[in-house]
Amino acid sequence: MTHTEAQQAHLPRTLTRDLAAHDGQQVRLQGFVHARRDLGGVQFVVLRDVSGLTQCVGSGLSLPLAESSVEIVGTVKAHPKAPGGFEVQIADFRVISAAVEPAPVEIPKMEWNVNPETMLDYRVVTVRGLKERAALKVQAELVAAFRDHLGTEGFTEISTPKIVSAGAEGGANLFPIDYFGRPAYLAQSPQLYKQIMVGVFERVYEVAPVYRAEEHATSRHLNEYLSLDVEMGFIEDEEDVMALENRLLAAIMERLKERCAPEFALLGATIPEVPTHIPRITLMDARQLVTDQFGHAVGGKDLDPEAERLLCQHYAETHGSDFVFVTKYPRAARPFYAHPDANADGTPSQELTRGFDLLFRGIEITSGGQRIHDHAMLMDSIAAYKLSPESLAGYTEVFKYGMPPHGGFAIGAERLTAKLLGIANVRYARAFPRDRHRLTP
Amino acid sequence: MTHTEAQQAHLPRTLTRDLAAHDGQQVRLQGFVHARRDLGGVQFVVLRDVSGLTQCVGSGLSLPLAESSVEIVGTVKAHPKAPGGFEVQIADFRVISAAVEPAPVEIPKMEWNVNPETMLDYRVVTVRGLKERAALKVQAELVAAFRDHLGTEGFTEISTPKIVSAGAEGGANLFPIDYFGRPAYLAQSPQLYKQIMVGVFERVYEVAPVYRAEEHATSRHLNEYLSLDVEMGFIEDEEDVMALENRLLAAIMERLKERCAPEFALLGATIPEVPTHIPRITLMDARQLVTDQFGHAVGGKDLDPEAERLLCQHYAETHGSDFVFVTKYPRAARPFYAHPDANADGTPSQELTRGFDLLFRGIEITSGGQRIHDHAMLMDSIAAYKLSPESLAGYTEVFKYGMPPHGGFAIGAERLTAKLLGIANVRYARAFPRDRHRLTP
Incomplete structure (x- = not known):
């Protein structure tokens, strides 16, 4: 080993961001060699590590x-035109592991709107793209x-079964599993367990x-997704749950501001402000509003995607809010465990529930609400839902044994990420x- | 509303631990009413909340x-004989949600070694037991x-598919799924994706x-479990991975000491000391050791459960360590992606790998090792494994595109929890x- 090699061997690794x-x-x-250029006498390598890019010459x-994948030992020089403002002048260049074929697409030149299926076919390598990485980061x-935020509010993390004997919301849209010769299903939600x-x-x-074994192919649905599920006991009603989600979203955006500014900049996206009190509107009023304000007649019992978009546009314009809660969903649009709303005289409503959705930038990112905790009410509801x-x-x-009033919600991680970015x-x-159609990679 | 009611309505909730x-x-x-006793003129209620128990009278x-589930307003009085040293003298007692049947087992009196199957049959309510809760906490x-520890070492969290088209380690022990009419499987490991x-x-x-669709019923296996998976690039060899796991375990035990002392006390368990350098022994030497020291002849290519137990006993006695790494597993006991060890002349070994296990208190809690990153070597290995x-x-x-040397490990969360407690x-x-046999609850 030469003197220089010995020095280099003891040199700790530096990340490009440092x-x-x-x-x-x-x-x-x-x-990794992100890009390279050979000008004969001089070679340029753009090195990509977990923290960014560095031009090396x-x-x-x-x-x-x-x-x-490569290792470069060299001297750092300020260089205004280099990404990050510094360049490394290469003293020693070592290939750690050579690519044996050119990548099927050039990683630095990928565009999401060109051949999206091809990009997903080659996902094992296209996932290295800077935008792809930023989204996952x-x-x-x-x-x-x-x-972390839920930890500060006294919540405990749980792990519940994904192999279940029946669906949480009836039998639809379940992937069947052969469980030692017995029929079972992939859980569509941890609802009952939480x-x-x-x-x-x-x-x-x-x-x-x-x-969710849903056959439709849309830009907003996945058949497997990461669900961020919350359930909270000893509540008064669904307002406690919405207030929690409000605080939680504020904490999430705060952290993204602290840690993900470069990723948002790369994707040309802005981190939303979360109002101290996210505006709310009942579903009935929301349907009326999009009809009155935008002339959009809403079909069905819920909001359709166009109505969600228009309602968000309204709240962005009138309240400066990217978020709006839609409350008091009808039973017809909610599962059997949704807690009925109270009539003016205190009796349970036959029509409305304490269920809510949260819309963000034109799309629903949460379903939540108070759940039925009373055993007799739950059995009645199961019968009513046939x-x-x-x-x-x-x-x-479990509802025979003193379950307190409780409620919660679930956020689809990918959908929130996509709308944020x-x-x-x-x-x-x-x-x-x-x-x-996609089972691989 | 009376004056007292108004006061009570504004009184914030106090946790029993405070x-x-x-x-x-x-x-x-x-x-929740954990236990109760009615002495005619006086009633005792042991209230259980998330933080502990309080005797109320x-x-x-x-x-x-x-x-x-109940709400109690009352006055705190020091009481040496009460659990926690304080008692609450009840001024107002309100049932939030009454149990409609007695619980199938008395929660305070449950014992794990009595009717374990019955306890699991009624898990929706037996999971409320103090020991059950302590284990999950x-x-x-x-x-x-x-x-948290991996975050401090620059690791990023990922989420990979659990619906896969083939198994990571061949085709054995996979649960089949009907994926829109196509065959698919539940992932037995995120190995390839990580x-x-x-x-x-x-x-x-x-x-x-x-x-894992394994038919055997043992006290150490689950068909669905929570896997803590790690993978680390740009390593020298498997020693980097073992050193990481060593630091990680130290951080985990440190946190348990800070936050879970009451749970360990309840279960009569002690939190292990993690040596700065966990002792290690090659598999060949380990087999020899249990034969020489304990007269136990080890069958197969690996260690059997008795050999694991004896090896741990040896290291506890001679090194004072609850942990021991067993290294250099033979290829015959490892999957195709395990990186071969190097012969003395630097060529790849045909017999040994850079795979290791970590044993803890008599049982394997981790499999890990360096993985093959070279495409040609990987293809050769796949052929050799037929x-x-x-x-x-x-x-x-992906191995065509410059994958750096890397390795990792996986810890079964339930098995580590069980051995700790x-x-x-x-x-x-x-x-x-x-x-x-168990698909419900």
């Missing part, structure tokens, strides 16, 4: 294919903020995949999406 | 069934410490369920376990 602190010094970098190098921070766990920890959350009490017996059992198709907010 | 700060004051408590009360803290993501974030982790290159093509593709059957370290 170059400014090493101006004029020798550093050791590791990463050398001579007499034999450059490997792009995406090869933002999602990781968003999920971490979700957990309610049960309110009896243990009072306030719980879960971050885990859920499954569901089988037997198939739900494992669930309803202006990603048109939710599949790009998941590393390896599953859709009607 | 009573000492309110000695002599009026507090409002909420929780009153008179003239009509007590609801155990497990009812410890697991939640353990998982949080896992994430490796791919090393190309994106260099260092990644995932906390998610994994699935696997289908076609079925693995989606995976091997001295829980004999791993099913009690999961809220709703799945086994060969």
